Amino acid sequence: MTLTKRIIPCLDVANGRVVKGLHFESIKDAGDPVLLAEKYSREGADELVFLDITASQEQRETIRSLVSKVAQVIDIPFTVGGGVKTLQHARDILLCGADKVAINTGAVKNPEIITELMNLFGKQCVVVAIDAKRNYDSAKGKNVFSDGSKKFWFEVFIYGGKKETGMDAIEWAKKVQRLGAGEILLTSIDKDGTKDGYDIILTKAIVETVSTPVIASGGCGEPLHMLDVFKKTDVDAALAASIFHYETHSVDRVKEYLKENNVDVRL
Amino acid sequence: MTVAIFDYGAGNIFSLKVALEKQGATVDIIKTFDEANNYSGLLLPGVGNFDPAVQSMRKSSKTTFQEYVKDKIPVLGICLGMEMFFEKSEEGKERGLSVMKGEVVILPNKFKIPHMGWNNLKLRKSNPLMDGIPDSSWVYFVHSYRVKPKNDDIIVADSDYGITVPAIVNSGTLYGTQFHPEKSGKVGSLMIQNFLRECKK
Structure with a gap:
């Protein structure tokens, strides 16, 4: 089994610009999506994720044209996501040049859309994005984890991390796999934007639960964090945004570093 | 030079179109085999499901695939497009295009399915599609099925995913890749360039 670990830069896009936030909030500008996409592709990124974080109805046309511009330079x-709720919307995105569609809130609200998408476009097109956050409150019937003395479970959040669902992320991951998800994009809300590393407990738990490929997201501040998540879990891919956007690290340098540390990557 | 992509109506053919255009080809999207074929080559793209894709060809055209290409123009079948070359698939009930002997079977479930990501090619023999591409090059796969040709001689390259996955097949003017050249970075672009060179001949 010689599949390489994938390194995936992520473009969070609002109003046509790449932005970066902390814990899903306090957003700042990070550049032009088309230029960044082209640069990452050239530097050897294994894949690209593009999330429309405004995802409003009015923005849809802008996003379509942006998706096709990005698709032309890479x-x-x-993968494109953000506000995808209907089959028609998913189809629009795929026809604009995306290979996969990521659904999050849309899937929680209407889980059948996962199966419908799979039937129409094939499993490989369907990425279910799960935003999870540690919940330290009552945990009846939940999968409980601990970090030192504190016990918690992972709760699924929707609407860009703004609304809790009461759903256990582990159970939700099992369900989306059963419904036909081809891949899970797993983001830790606790870690997102902190730059202090991926949520290893969350990533490991989900990877050990499902057999679909999993992308770890949220918290990557340096190449060491990628190494860490690949060494400590069997995750398939690591996603990062800010470390690449601000030229702190280039994709190729990060991959060389991983290779030096015996992680199988494409160079 | 103009080539055609057959659109089953199922998904992203934009990337393939762009990849061909980057190598200097003019690209038409076709949805039937009933119109005159003045193309130098044909591409069967790699998105969709077996039955709907095969049906989209049969329902839209009185002319069959074989009649359309007449063993003359090169055809590149990508992923599902290559699977359709064979006689049948475990993904569906429809008969395949049956221009290659053998069947398409699902990957064993002891592996992660789909087989998705970058894997390397193990070259079995030289082939025009592989001109200038070193053995062990990385290409991008995303599929849940693999082909089992009746005759192994048509296999140009394999990939190792715990089991051997035929990655490139070639018989006459028909070329198939289980991976997506249009998504495989520089190596993929070179392969598309090689295919277009065959179309020019």
């Missing part, structure tokens, strides 16, 4: 797989 030659690697490309």
Whole structure:
């Protein structure tokens, strides 16, 4: 089994610009999506994720044109998400040049859309994004974890991390796999934007629960964090945004570093 | 030079179109085999499901695939497009295009399915599609099925996913790749360039 670990830069897009926030909030500008996409593709990114974080009805046309512009400058797989709620919307995105569609809130509200998407486009097109956050409150019937003395469970959040659902992320992951998800994009809300590493407990738990590929997201501040998540879990891919956007690290340098540390990557 | 992509109506053919255009080809999207074929090559893209894709060809056209290509123009079948070359698939009930002997079977479930990501090619023999591409090059796969040709001789390259996955097949003017050249970075672009060179001949 010689599949490489994938390194995936993520473009969070609002009003046509790449932005970066902390814990899903306090957003700042990070550049032009088309230029960044082209640069990452050239530097050897294994895939690209593009999330429309405004995801409003009015923005949809802008997003469509942006997706096709990005698709024209890259030659690697490309996932688009943000506000996808209907089959028609998913189809629009795929026809604009995306290879996969990521659904989050849309899937929680209407889980059948996962199966419908799979039937129409094939499993490989369907990425279910799960935003999870540690919940330290009552945990009846939940999968409980501990970090030192504190016990918690992982709760699924929707609407860009703004609304809790009461759903256990582990159970939700099992369900989306059963419904036909081809991949899970797993983001830790606790870690997102902190730059202090991926949520290893969350990532490990989900990877050990499902057999679909999992992308770890949220918290990557340096190449060491990628190494860490690959060494401590069997995750398939690591996603990062800010470490690449601000030229702190280039994709190729990060991959060379991983290779030096015996992680199998494509160089 | 103009080539055609057959659109089953199922998904992203934009990337393939762009990849061909980057190598200098003019690209038409076709939805039937009933119109005159003045193309230098044909591409069967790699998105969709077996039955709907095969049906989209049969329902839209009186002319069959075989009649349309007449063993003359090169055809590149990508992923599902290559699977359709064979006689049948475990993904559906429809008969395949049956231009290659053998069947399409699901990957064993002891592996993660789909087989998705970058894997390397193990070259079995030289082939025009592989001109200038070193053995062990990385290409991007995303599929849940693999082909089992009756005759192994048509296999140009394999990939190792715990089991051997035929990655490139070639018989006459028909070329198939289980991976997506249009998504495989520089290596993929080179392969598309090689295919277009065959179309020019």
